[in-house]
Amino acid sequence: MGVTDDFLRERGRGLLSHDEIAVLEGAIDRVETFPARTAITRRGDRVRESTLLIEGAMCRYLDARDGFRQLLAYHVPGDFVDMHGYTLHRLDHDVATIVESRVAMVPHDRIDAIMRDAPRLAKMLWRSTLLDAAMHREWIFRLGRLDAAGRIAHFVCEVQARMEAIGRVKDGAFALPLTQQDIGEACGLTSVHVNRTLRRLREEGVADIGRGEARIADPRQLARIGEFDADYLYLDDGPWGDTDD
Amino acid sequence: MGVTDDFLRERGRGLLSHDEIAVLEGAIDRVETFPARTAITRRGDRVRESTLLIEGAMCRYLDARDGFRQLLAYHVPGDFVDMHGYTLHRLDHDVATIVESRVAMVPHDRIDAIMRDAPRLAKMLWRSTLLDAAMHREWIFRLGRLDAAGRIAHFVCEVQARMEAIGRVKDGAFALPLTQQDIGEACGLTSVHVNRTLRRLREEGVADIGRGEARIADPRQLARIGEFDADYLYLDDGPWGDTDD
DNA sequence: CGGAGTGTTGATATTCCTCAACGCGTGTGG
DNA sequence: CCACACGCGTTGAGGAATATCAACACTCCG
Secondary structure, three states, X not given: OHHHHHHHHHHOOOOOOHHHHHHHHXXXXXXXXXXXXXXXXXXXXXXXXXXXXXXXXXXXXXXXXXXXXXXXXXXXXXXXXXXXXXXXXXXXXEXXXXXXXXXXXXXXXXXXHHHHHOHHHHHHHHHHHHHHHHHHHHHHHHHHHOOHHHHHXXXXXXXXXXXXXXXXXXXXXXXXXXXXXXHHHHXXXXXXXXHHHHHHXXXXXXXXXXOOXXXXXXXXXXXXXXXXXXXXXXXXXXXOOOOOO | OHHHHHHHHHHOOOOOOHHHHXXXXXXXXXXXXXXXXXXXXXXXXXXXXXEEEEEOOEEEEEEOOOOOEEEEEEEOOOOEOOOOHHHHOEOOXXXXXXXXXXEEEEEHHHHHHHHHHOHHHHHHHHHHHHHHHHHHHHHHHHHHHOOHHHHHHHHHHHHHHHHXXXXXXXXXXXXXXXXXXXXXXXXXXXXXXXXXXXXXXXXXXXXXXXXXXXXXOOHHHHHHHOOOOHHHHOHHHOOOOOOOO
């Protein structure tokens, strides 16, 4: 469990006490590795543990009648992927990996114990579900009010901000292991239209997205196109939240 | 505070102990009445209390550059409107009334006390934010995957299900105090297109929506058009959640 | 070597938006 | 009491954005 331990220490930097890190680490039952493009849980499943993504990329989605999916969330390392399964017990959507991923499994009864014994930590877990909801809200905005370029730009800005927060952006570039089809399923567009829109963004010198990564040439312009404001990610409060008040 | 008391008793029917109802009631600082179409809190505001809608209708939204809003949620009596403000401290969107509304105000420090002293109740509050997120997810699906008729149908189905859960549907009809512009802002459509789509739904004998109410003539067909499945509302678990395990 | 998945491009169809006009009801001030 | 403005719903005509259908190139991998 050493890797998990390092991971938590790094993510908790200064905000969690030694005891709290120990409690969180103790809540992890095991770490599993799933291959790329694999469904972990399905809509309707009764869940008894929640998952913390340690390495890789995951997503959550709903299936539509026409066979396409609507992505609901994109997950980067450090995200609690389905903390909402705790309390709701049953999933209302599917969860899957995008690339091979390492995932820490946290049984719900251990979260019960945290709720009981470590209220500060409990509030952090709650907070992670609230951040999730805040992101959902921006996805609603993106789909309801923006055109194709705006939706893609907004999505890419969000992922960049979150990757930046975990130190995974180098010179404006970061891993984005999504096909154009995937991006379409995140943004409510066909893959064909995603293709044309990405080409435009590339030709206009805004961003080059493809081959598993995103290179943002003009972040300001990208944010303008996507009407993006990172406020909703509450990044100023640090990865584990501003729980001092 | 008698009205609040009755309200809580009715909503908590059998699921909350006498003590728990007392705690919840004690958390309410006061009840305020706001006129129709009034913003209660704004994006970026620091919030120190959360609001429980007792009577009326409210919504939450984000503003777009073009001056239009994107609605994020529609609230009926019994909803905690911004429980997420607790823990997140700052709002990432606006909250407003749609019609004149009575709202119970719950200071955050009293929620702290509930977290500390009444974990079962705390879990219920958490649960309300998770239900909120589940609804957000369906809104994402609606906007990303459905056409105009589907979006409106899905939205109306959701409101019907929630109104039903609080006993406010009579003969397939319920209050829906929204203009076509509002519906457009909920569904990512222009009011003109909402108008044409509502006409079609009416002419096809599916639903008649307007003049402040919705009359659902063919619920099955409406659900089919909107690819609606009420699972995500977790209504089987009762208004306060299935917290027995 | 063949096949599947992905990215790319073109031609055409459809949905939805934009702009514009008008009716109707309601409230309001003269 | 009338005149008028305003918000809302309604309808029409034309245009823009996006989907659909189809074909083909490229890469990776069995």
